[in-house]
Amino acid sequence: MISMIKSVIGEDAKKLRLPILLMFLDSVGFMVFIGVLYNVLMDINNNSFSMDKVKMYTVILIIAFVFRCIMVSVGYKLNHLRGSDIIKDMRVSLGDHIRSLNLGYFNKNSIGNLMSILTSDVTEFERILTHSLGEIIKAVVLIPYITVISFFIDTKIALAQLITIVIGIPILKISGNMAQKFGLRKRAVLSDVISRIIEYINGVKVFKAHNQTGDKFKRLESSFKNFKKESIMIELSVAPFVLAFQILSDFILPVVLLVGTYTLLGGSINEKTLITFLIISLSLTNILKSLSLQYPQYKTLKLSAKKINDAYAKKPLQYSTDNVNFKNFDIEFKNVSFAYEKDKQILKGINFKAKEGTTTALVGPSGSGKTTITSLIARFWDNDSGEIQIGGNNITKVNPDYLLKQMSVVFQDVYLLNDTVLNNIKLGKPDAKYEEVVRAAKLANCHDFIEDFKDKYDTMIGEGGSTLSGGEKQRISIARAILKDSPIILLDEATASLDADNEIEIQRSLQKLTEGKTVIVIAHKLNTIVNADQIIVLNNGEIEEIGNHEKLVKNKKRYYNMYKEQEKAKGWAV
Numbered sequence: 001m002i003s004m005i006k007s008v009i010g011e012d013a014k015k016l017r018l019p020i021l022l023m024f025l026d027s028v029g030f031m032v033f034i035g036v037l038y039n040v041l042m043d044i045n046n047n048s049f050s051m052d053k054v055k056m057y058t059v060i061l062i063i064a065f066v067f068r069c070i071m072v073s074v075g076y077k078l079n080h081l082r083g084s085d086i087i088k089d090m091r092v093s094l095g096d097h098i099r100s101l102n103l104g105y106f107n108k109n110s111i112g113n114l115m116s117i118l119t120s121d122v123t124e125f126e127r128i129l130t131h132s133l134g135e136i137i138k139a140v141v142l143i144p145y146i147t148v149i150s151f152f153i154d155t156k157i158a159l160a161q162l163i164t165i166v167i168g169i170p171i172l173k174i175s176g177n178m179a180q181k182f183g184l185r186k187r188a189v190l191s192d193v194i195s196r197i198i199e200y201i202n203g204v205k206v207f208k209a210h211n212q213t214g215d216k217f218k219r220l221e222s223s224f225k226n227f228k229k230e231s232i233m234i235e236l237s238v239a240p241f242v243l244a245f246q247i248l249s250d251f252i253l254p255v256v257l258l259v260g261t262y263t264l265l266g267g268s269i270n271e272k273t274l275i276t277f278l279i280i281s282l283s284l285t286n287i288l289k290s291l292s293l294q295y296p297q298y299k300t301l302k303l304s305a306k307k308i309n310d311a312y313a314k315k316p317l318q319y320s321t322d323n324v325n326f327k328n329f330d331i332e333f334k335n336v337s338f339a340y341e342k343d344k345q346i347l348k349g350i351n352f353k354a355k356e357g358t359t360t361a362l363v364g365p366s367g368s369g370k371t372t373i374t375s376l377i378a379r380f381w382d383n384d385s386g387e388i389q390i391g392g393n394n395i396t397k398v399n400p401d402y403l404l405k406q407m408s409v410v411f412q413d414v415y416l417l418n419d420t421v422l423n424n425i426k427l428g429k430p431d432a433k434y435e436e437v438v439r440a441a442k443l444a445n446c447h448d449f450i451e452d453f454k455d456k457y458d459t460m461i462g463e464g465g466s467t468l469s470g471g472e473k474q475r476i477s478i479a480r481a482i483l484k485d486s487p488i489i490l491l492d493e494a495t496a497s498l499d500a501d502n503e504i505e506i507q508r509s510l511q512k513l514t515e516g517k518t519v520i521v522i523a524h525k526l527n528t529i530v531n532a533d534q535i536i537v538l539n540n541g542e543i544e545e546i547g548n549h550e551k552l553v554k555n556k557k558r559y560y561n562m563y564k565e566q567e568k569a570k571g572w573a574v
């Protein structure tokens with residue numbers, strides 16, 4: 001158990017040494033009680049129980065009592081404090097570790113699974129560390145001790161006692177196996193419940209629009225029902241074995257009484273020894289009963305430990321040097337290929353160079369790989385072959401934090417935090433002064449609408465930006481990027497769902513953002529990129545055409561056709 005705890009919390013396990021030692025010493029104090037009791041009975045038996053001995057035992061018992069009080073209160077308090085501290089650090093380090101993984105990990109693990117690791121599994125661990133550890137240590141120390149003492153007093157009765165315990169071991173093991181088996185199922189269902197809740201909350205607008213709140217709620221409800229079923233199943237499957245073990249533990253006393261009486265009648269022990277055994281049996285029964293409750297929990301802890309360890313085992317983004325300063329911000333793709341999943345190639349041998357300070361537009365049909373190209377530049381994913389360079393440096397060799405500092409990513413789906421407007425913009429530069437934020441907001445054309453809010457820059461934005469319009473959210477995210485002022489801008493142009501006024505405002509904001517920067521823009525409306533220095537036409541993960549607007553129009557291939565279609569749709573002539 002200690003090695004399992006160590007495998008999860010590592011060096012922090014050392015912090016538990018002192019509380020474990022104190023709890024062990026408390027068990028020693030408990031043994032003193034039994035020892036004194038035994039001696040008193042022996043003295044009575046030998047007619048040597050004198051007033052002096054009463055005094056001596058009383059002093060020993062008082063000392064043992066005070067000692068135990070100190071050990072228990074300090075040990076349990078330290079165990080709670082240090083356990084909670086370790087778990088707090090573990091939550092932070094696990095969160096940091098997960099943050100440092102590439103997006104492939106998130107692709108393979110549902111949000112529900114990640115949430116259940118960070119909440120339920122870690123909490124399970126916390127509960128064992130802060131509540132059960134002491135009980136388990138007591139059982140592990142006291143059961144062998146009491147058994148050995150029993151053998152010293154009388155072999156026959158001790159053997160009867162031991163046999164009863166040994167019969168219980170398989171029952172205890174089954175309770176642990178059941179807890180593990182159904183615990184696994186319950187965890188899978190819990191991940192599903194969390195996923196469904198997130199899906200329902202995030203999608204409630206869409207479900208309402210399609211009149212599916214009822215149907216979708218049924219899906220959520222059915223996962224709640226499953227969870228309830230699994231929770232009952234785990235109780236029903238574990239509880240009978242725990243109960244059986246507890247009943248068997250209660251049998252120790254009658255067994256000892258029976259064997260003890262026969263032994264007494266045989267004359268090999270006296271009444272006092274029998275009474276001593278009865279007291280020992282009562283203590284043993286209590287310890288075994290407590291163990292029967294802790295053991296299944298310990299077994300389910302193993303599942304939590306495995307999930308936490310699996311998450312830790314995933315390697316964070318690798319890099320080889322912290323000493324890189326990009327000399328320029330040219331972005332170059334050299335024969336880059338990439339697949340999200342094996343055997344489904346998404347990018348195939350991509351070659352292009354985006355010179356510093358220029359704008360490169362990515363166009364092409366849906367699914368052609370435009371977003372994937374920008375994701376590879378930000379190392380949200382790593383390319384499988386070829387090389388992506390910035391300023392002549394392979395980006396996989398560069399510290400990902402440094403890399404991300406050099407770029408602002410403006411997505412179509414803007415996510416705003418449930419925080420003030422000010423703090424949402426400051427996300428681009430956490431130490432920015434108020435004036436800098438206002439300046440960025442003015443450049444992004446959002447100052448005016450922010451000033452119209454009751455609390456201006458201190459206005460709280462609902463989670464995900466739910467209290468703002470699509471255009472307002474876009475402009476706040478552009479203000480963020482302007483404030484960050486990074487030399488590279490990765491832009492997923494989000495003009496599709498905006499009205500004409502908003503679109504003009506956003507185009508103006510984007511112009512301010514992109515001036516003088518190396519820009520990679522995913523363009524949906526071709527009239528916005530006619531002035532781009534370079535346009536890359538992608539199809540099915542390959543570059544089909546590359547050049548500026550005039551060149552591609554002259555080519556009369558895919559770009560020309562796309563452009564003509566879009567112009568026709570607007571009623572303009574090429």
Ligand SMILES: Nc1ncnc2c1ncn2[C@@H]1O[C@H](COP(=O)(O)OP(=O)(O)OP(=O)(O)O)[C@@H](O)[C@H]1O
Binds near residue numbers: 107368369370372373
């Ligand atoms: N996380 C992912 N896991 C697996 N496949 C993915 C993932 N993201 C994208 N894909 C697949 O990769 C291909 C390219 O997707 P990508 O988003 O790069 O296309 P796109 O050109 O940006 O499309 P759109 O214009 O519709 O946004 C698609 O077939 C898509 O289904």
